[in-house]
Amino acid sequence: MVVERFKVELPKERVEDLKASQKLLEDLEEEIRRAEEAGIDVSELRARYAETKERVEKLLSVYAKE
Numbered sequence: 626m627v628v629e630r631f632k633v634e635l636p637k638e639r640v641e642d643l644k645a646s647q648k649l650l651e652d653l654e655e656e657i658r659r660a661e662e663a664g665i666d667v668s669e670l671r672a673r674y675a676e677t678k679e680r681v682e683k684l685l686s687v688y689a690k691e
Contacts, residue, residue: 635688643685650678 635643653674660667 633688640685640689643681643689646681647685650674650681654678 657667657671657674660670
């Protein structure tokens with residue numbers, strides 16, 4: 626039995642959007658840190674941030690190999 630493989634590529638614009646999202650996540654991480662230092666409870670936000678960061682990094686690792 627022959628197994629065929631296929632390659633899925635994202636448009637270059639979408640890859641650039643993912644890279645921009647990664648930069649925005651870095652900025653958000655800094656803002657979360659500042660809020661924590663100010664004594665604000667951001668535990669729910671931090672959890673959603675971690676989830677989103679993981680997704681973006683996974684997509685970049687698959688589609689933005691350079």
